[in-house]
Amino acid sequence: MINNKRNKNYSEWYNEIIHKSGLAEFSGIRGFMVIKPYGYSLWEIIKCELDKILKESGHQNIYFPLLISKSIFSKEKKHTNFFSDGCAVVTHSRIKKNNDQLIIDFKSKLKEELVIRPTSESIIWNTYKKWIQSYKDLPILLNQWGNAIRWEMRTKLFIRTSEFLWQEGHTAHSSKNEAIIEVKNILNIYTNFLKDFMAIPVIKGIKPYMDQFHGSENTYCIEALMQDGKSLQIGTTHFLGQNFSKAFHVKFTNHNGKKDYVWSTSWGMSTRLIGGLIMSHSDDKGLIIPPKIAPVQIVIIPIYNNEEKNNSFIEIIVKKLISTLNTNNLRIKYDNRKIFSPGWKFNEYEVKGVPIRIVIGKNEIKEKKIEIFRRDTCKKIYYSLDNNDNLIKFIMDLLNDIQKNIYKKALNRTKQSIVKIDCFKKFKDHINNFGGFILSHWDGTSDTGKIIQKKTEATIRCIPFDYGKEEGKCIYSGKYSPQRVIFSKSY
Structure with missing residues (x-):
């Protein structure tokens, strides 16, 4: 958590x-x-x-x-x-022991100092x-x-x-x-x-x-x-x-x-x-990792009980699942540790951002289905084990959908955070209250850039390629500007 x-x-x-x-x-x-x-x-x-x-x-x-x-x-x-x-x-090549302490051996001073790249x-x-x-x-x-x-x-x-x-x-x-x-x-x-x-x-x-x-x-x-x-x-x-x-x-x-x-x-x-x-x-539950780069793309969590028969069925189903999914070289983890509760594991893998969680327990065996949880939306899907032949296609389609959905969400947030502003007062208010990318004019001088940074903490991130030429007046000095630049607070 x-x-x-x-x-x-x-x-x-x-x-x-x-x-x-x-x-x-x-x-x-x-x-x-x-x-x-x-x-x-x-x-x-x-x-x-x-x-x-x-x-x-x-x-x-x-x-x-x-x-x-x-x-x-x-x-x-x-x-x-x-x-x-x-x-x-680096100035010296050796250290030596002196009265139980390690000190620089000054006799080992290099003829020329070396910079660590x-x-x-x-x-x-x-x-x-x-x-x-x-x-x-x-x-x-x-x-x-x-x-x-x-x-x-x-x-x-x-x-x-x-x-x-x-x-x-x-x-x-x-x-x-x-x-x-x-x-x-x-x-x-x-x-x-x-x-x-x-x-x-x-x-x-x-x-x-x-x-x-x-x-x-x-x-x-x-x-x-x-x-x-x-x-x-x-x-x-x-x-x-x-x-x-x-x-x-x-x-x-x-x-x-x-x-x-x-x-x-x-x-x-x-x-x-x-x-x-x-x-x-990421969200308030932890990491969200796109499937293409996730160290673990799918985690399988069994829910054991006191009935050995059910537990044996779970192991059989899991082995079939892993065998099916491994045909596409997916990065799968089977977490059958009994020292942790299922709830503890659910939280662990949500924090780690694993894209898909599959759960199999007594109820899933009874109803011939598996519970599939997608990390990006935190929604559960139930998939019938009778349809095992199509499982790999379903999982691959789901991973692709998760990948696309994560990008779409980030893209929409970015697009909504790009605004054009031509008034310096509005510029300051917006950068302090909302942040984001602000498209404004700049007169091309370092001095103006420094003043804007001092007054707002915003810097010119780049002169963008994709917003075309649009002549105007500098947001601060009022001098001529050939095109808008991207301002933002930054890391």
Whole structure:
């Protein structure tokens, strides 16, 4: 049972769901989390499905070291200046024991300090320098699954942690146009993955110049709206231009026999996806997980009694059920633990967000039916065991319907939370009372963006692709604006 309610204490509700569902917990070091088995199995499924899509699109996996020499990390100045405040640095290679205490062995000081990667552009481009000589060596389409460390002042499980798991793509191209096509294609891959697997609708757009990834020419993003009306940046792609190839002197001989700098991109999504999943779909009973990524898609719970004959029938029926359902490689759990009551188990799997619960007991045997509970609507369905031949089709159709219903609910909520506002007073009232995405005009200056943020806590999340050009006047300064942008409070 979840004690906190979304409409009363959203933050505590979120944390309680994570703890009671067994997803994760903070470790003994501030900002670092332990991803527990249930949470990690969810991440593994997300990783597996996205990995297939990236490989199908022509990308290959690779792995680069966790540690980057300071001299290499420092080469792209904008990039270095931005990340330097949050870097963890290794200065010594050993510790030793002194009077029963462990202390740094100062004799082991490294000749050059090593940065624990906050992101891998620098070490990758230092390597690309050795790999790229000609247009024949391009494009390079690589993806890395790993972790990164960025010291965070304010932490929140999955959403903002000092260490996180992620994938980071790094590509090299022979032309500007090819690189821009790459970042837009990846943005579409992310968008479709979030829709098709995680049932999360997003808005695609480009970041304003003051919020783009440092070291890039442009940053493209996808923003998702959480149930509390705040936005979550859930994925980004970066057109790096020639910034890193110039910093690392990576040139190639083009089709015309001339030397040119390589064009590049980088992009990534992280375990923040799980935080977005929780805040997009869950309710006051616990998690709601779309079936396509659920670690357990179906849980079968028997209700035993004192009659051994009935219990034997239950086991026979369950074995037939599992045999039938396993033909489609569904992720099934049979919970026949006798130390917990059926009611306790019902609550456990509702908190864990298992899409379908099947119950079999004395009454079900008598009436030749099974009770099927769908987590997204919390409604029960009774299915006749006489129709066992069609059970697999019924279950697969039900899982598909649950997947679609979860997305439809999130999409409707997002659509209803998008409003156009042209009066700053109404803007402030709306953002404070309702949140959501506000389409308003902005004069294009960083100063105006900062003032609006200071007065409302809302920031420009993106300049959206899908709302067209519409000239107007800035919501705050009254100056000319070529189109509306998306404002929202955010995580």
